[in-house]
Amino acid sequence: MMNSIGAAAVRAHGLTVLRGDRTVLRGLDFSVPPGQITGLLGPSGCGKSTLMRAVVGTQAKVTGTLDVLGRPAGDAALRARIGYVTQAPSVYDDLTVRQNLEYFAAVLDPGRARRDARAETVTRAITDVDLASHADALAGRLSGGQRNRVSLAVALLGTPELLVLDEPTVGLDPVLRRDLWDLFHRIAAERAATILVSSHVMDEAERCHRLLLMRDGRILADDTPDALRARTGSETVEAAFLHLVDQANALQESAR
Amino acid sequence: MTTRTPATPSATAPAAPAPVSAARTLATAARVLRQLRHDPRSIALMILVPCVMLFLLRYVFDGSPRTFDAIGASLLGIFPLITMFLVTSIATLRERTSGTLERLLAMPLGKADLIAGYALAFGLLAIVQSALATGLAVWALGLDVVGSAWLLLLVALLDALLGTALGLFVSAFAASEFQAVQFMPAVIFPQLLLCGLFTPRPAMQPVLEAISNVLPMSYAVDGMNEVLRHPDITGDFVRDTLIVAGCAVLVLTLGAATLRRRTA
Numbered sequence: 307m308m309n310s311i312g313a314a315a316v317r318a319h320g321l322t323v324l325r326g327d328r329t330v331l332r333g334l335d336f337s338v339p340p341g342q343i344t345g346l347l348g349p350s351g352c353g354k355s356t357l358m359r360a361v362v363g364t365q366a367k368v369t370g371t372l373d374v375l376g377r378p379a380g381d382a383a384l385r386a387r388i389g390y391v392t393q394a395p396s397v398y399d400d401l402t403v404r405q406n407l408e409y410f411a412a413v414l415d416p417g418r419a420r421r422d423a424r425a426e427t428v429t430r431a432i433t434d435v436d437l438a439s440h441a442d443a444l445a446g447r448l449s450g451g452q453r454n455r456v457s458l459a460v461a462l463l464g465t466p467e468l469l470v471l472d473e474p475t476v477g478l479d480p481v482l483r484r485d486l487w488d489l490f491h492r493i494a495a496e497r498a499a500t501i502l503v504s505s506h507v508m509d510e511a512e513r514c515h516r517l518l519l520m521r522d523g524r525i526l527a528d529d530t531p532d533a534l535r536a537r538t539g540s541e542t543v544e545a546a547f548l549h550l551v552d553q554a555n556a557l558q559e560s561a562r
Numbered sequence: 563m564t565t566r567t568p569a570t571p572s573a574t575a576p577a578a579p580a581p582v583s584a585a586r587t588l589a590t591a592a593r594v595l596r597q598l599r600h601d602p603r604s605i606a607l608m609i610l611v612p613c614v615m616l617f618l619l620r621y622v623f624d625g626s627p628r629t630f631d632a633i634g635a636s637l638l639g640i641f642p643l644i645t646m647f648l649v650t651s652i653a654t655l656r657e658r659t660s661g662t663l664e665r666l667l668a669m670p671l672g673k674a675d676l677i678a679g680y681a682l683a684f685g686l687l688a689i690v691q692s693a694l695a696t697g698l699a700v701w702a703l704g705l706d707v708v709g710s711a712w713l714l715l716l717v718a719l720l721d722a723l724l725g726t727a728l729g730l731f732v733s734a735f736a737a738s739e740f741q742a743v744q745f746m747p748a749v750i751f752p753q754l755l756l757c758g759l760f761t762p763r764p765a766m767q768p769v770l771e772a773i774s775n776v777l778p779m780s781y782a783v784d785g786m787n788e789v790l791r792h793p794d795i796t797g798d799f800v801r802d803t804l805i806v807a808g809c810a811v812l813v814l815t816l817g818a819a820t821l822r823r824r825t826a
Contacts, residue, residue, distance in 0.1 A: 363823065364664055366825055380823070382670070388668070409590075413589060
């Protein structure tokens with residue numbers, strides 16, 4: 307079904323992750339189509355972050371098959387091709403916005419000869435997240451939402467082919483959330499990047515091309531928002547999600 | 563490696579980056595120094611506190627300049643070790659807790675780049691600190707050294723590197739800044755007691771002497787004392803400096819092993 311869109315950006319088969327002796331992801335099968343925004347939705351604690359860490363290659367105890375951009379997840383060659391934003395902003399508080407970006411840019415694209423190219427990509431990333439007026443402020447002095455955007459800007463450096471964004475819009479006001487979603491759509495359309503974005507706010511689901519609904523370490527549904535609503539006969543994705551949860555619970559009950 | 567089956571990253575990826583990149587190491591060192599530049603109070607404390615201590619010590623032993631010579635020379639080796647231990651353990655712990663370490667290790671940065679970058683930045687700082695402390699002790703406070711002051715500086719620098727290495731290693735076992743600070747008494751104080759600062763090591767209880775023989779700070783202090791007493795580079799001095807340098811490299815390697823790209 308997915309093959310019509312071309313090779314998947316992320317393809318998982320029997321993906322299982324253990325944390326301690328707890329199984330966080332239970333044999334997931336899914337694929338993420340390239341050049342689109344795929345939303346990863348589900349209640350907190352359902353395994354969204356773990357799934358994203360597995361895709362990026364920072365999660366230990368991963369079993370099953372997980373291919374990212376045609377290579378096994380965590381492959382060294384993928385590190386420059388994926389932009390990753392953790393849930394908590396991961397930037398240096400005692401550096402300015404620009405200094406933060408300059409350092410990460412130098413890690414991605416090192417060398418004196420690349421200096422001009424780096425300056426350009428840094429300026430573009432700052433403009434992308436609308437922080438030009440704060441470029442020379444210390445990251446530690448910024449508000450929570452602004453620090454989130456610095457963290458996002460780091461992930462946008464170097465034109466990544468896959469962006470993995472773990473709840474990038476948490477704690478942002480509605481205007482900023484709308485602006486960021488517009489940015490995600492622009493990046494997917496203009497830079498042909500694949501975006502895997504998690505959220506537990508269901509209204510953001512409507513803005514994704516495809517959805518992976520997760521609950522309790524399993525994938526409840528893998529479809530477009532329209533198809534989901536149609537299939538469950540619901541008005542919103544939130545209602546569709548609740549319908550699917552009830553259905554899964556009922557199945558569990560009857561199995562007992 | 564805890565990962566099994568196909569999700570294991572292949573070790574022989576064609577485009578795998580080189581383990582050490584000079585440009586990335588330099589960028590990391592520059593970044594660490596930039597962070598410090600936004601924190602002038604820490605720099606002032608790191609550089610001035612050893613000088614103030616030496617100054618105090620000089621006048622504590624006002625009546626016995628010989629004692630000041632022995633203790634002063636040993637302390638020139640111990641200060642950089644302690645300062646760099648503290649600074650590095652907290653700095654790398656912050657890197658771990660702020661999520662920037664996870665981000666860096668998901669990027670094409672070699673573990674060796676990160677460690678060498680830290681060692682380079684704090685090494686530069688240690689040069690400034692040691693040069694000031696050694697200069698103050700030798701020229702202003704009249705520390706009587708038979709050997710060359712440059713050799714004192716060399717040992718001080720190696721001690722700083724050892725401190726950086728130990729701090730980096732220990733930060734992997736600390737879950738908070740609070741714990742990291744507690745590692746100082748645990749890791750540094752026993753070495754301080756046994757390194758020969760208070761009594762010559764051969765005069766200690768034999769078991770303690772044996773323990774002191776395997777602690778790197780003992781050789782740092784021995785090396786300083788060789789410079790203090792001999793005009794030329796002695797065989798013992800060469801051995802002591804090699805042991806300190808070897809320990810620093812060994813602990814740095816162990817520190818690199820504590821940086822995991824994949825974590826639970």
